[in-house]
Amino acid sequence: MGLKISKRCCFPLQGEQSHRLVIFAAIFVLMTLLILYGSNNVNESVYAPFHVATNYAIKATDLKKWSGKDGYVPFHGNKSMNLRCQKCALVTSSSHVLGSRAGEDIDRTECVIRMNDAPTLGYETDVGNQTSLRVVAHSSVFRVIRKPNEFLQRPDSNPVIIFWGPPSKIGKEGKGTLYRLIQRVSMTYNNLSCFSITANKMRRFDSLFHRETGRDRQKSHSWLSTGWFTMVIAIEMCDSVKVYGMVPPNHCGKSKAGSKKMPYHYYKPRGPDECVTYLQNEGSRRGNHHRFITEKQVFARWAKQYNITFTHPKWF
Incomplete structure (x- = not known):
């Protein structure tokens, strides 16, 4: 008798538990669908970048x-x-320059500016062959020095190379390993004019980022890119600048279903995708990252002030 009563008492409890499991499963499926729907629609809206702080008046x-x-x-x-120089061609390292056949136009420009270890040999049709100025980050020093025929000993030119990085590594006062290495290179290749950016001017680059975006570079865990330094230097020395291969700031926020992936560097076809690199760096808040999209938004403003145009793709 007691056994029968026990069974009748338990049946409602088991049914209630099953009902709860069904509800829980339905909620889980619904939430999953909402998350998937939201992720699929992220690229449908304009990507909201890291850039200017809210209610910040640009100076x-x-x-x-x-x-x-x-x-x-x-x-x-x-x-x-x-x-x-009156006219400058700033050739980026983006794979958007491939197929542009812009090499002759670039070489006809009074001054040609390049970045880091972006080569010309083998890519002359698209990026040209002349180099007036190369801006090199401390992290790219060894890659540049490993190829002296490409970057250091060019019989057809007398290029200037500006190296930037932490003063402790690249600065004259710090006299670090990189400083001594570049000094020996500068002494070996008489055709080269090698310069470092002073510690005071490095601080001014940081200050400029703060003024233009409202973000403190160090507090926001941001790394300035070689493109940031190169653009500022180009504005300093050139009356007009034509930029090759740089995409507009909203390029990676648009839906491009089935679009071809574009390598981050034109000379590294198996390298990371450009937009994936931009979005990962822009959106990350942990660790230090380049803010490529933010920087391009600043460049778009500068274009109106300093006679800057963009081609391949053309957007300003």
Whole structure:
């Protein structure tokens, strides 16, 4: 008798538990569908970048006033960084330059600016062959020095190379390993004019980022890119700048179903995808990251002030 009563008492409890499991499963499926729907629609809206802080009034900076000999120090001798040009071609490292056949136009420009270890040999049709100025990050020093025929000993030119990085590694006062290495290179190749950016000017680059975005570079865990340094230097030394291969700031926020992936560097076809790199760096809040999209939004504003145009793709 007691056994029968026990069974009748338990049946409602088991039914109630089953009912709860069904409800829980339904809620789980619904939430999963909502998450998937939201993730599929992220790219449908314009990507909201890291850029200007809310209610931040941008303070106009006259970058032409940055020009001067005090911001650059030679690694050897008493040379001055006095490169001045009316028209400049700034050739990015983006794979968007491939297939552009812009090499002849680039080489006809008075001054040609390149970045880091972006090569010309083998890519002349698209990126040209001439180099007037190369801006190199401390992290790319060894890659540049490993290929002297490409970057250092060019019989057809006398390029300027500006190295940037932490003063402790690249600065004259720090006299670190990289400083001594670049100094030896500068002494070996007489055709080169090698300069480092002074510690004071490095701080000014940080300050400029803060003024233009409302974000403190260090507190926001942001790394300035070589593109940031190169664009500012180009504005300093050039009356007009034509940029090859740089995409607009909203390029990676648009839906591109079935679009071809674009390698981050034109000379590394198996490298990471450009938009994936941009979005990962822009959206990350942990660790230090480049803010590529934010920087391009600033460049778009500067284009109106400093006679900057963009081609391949053309967007300004």
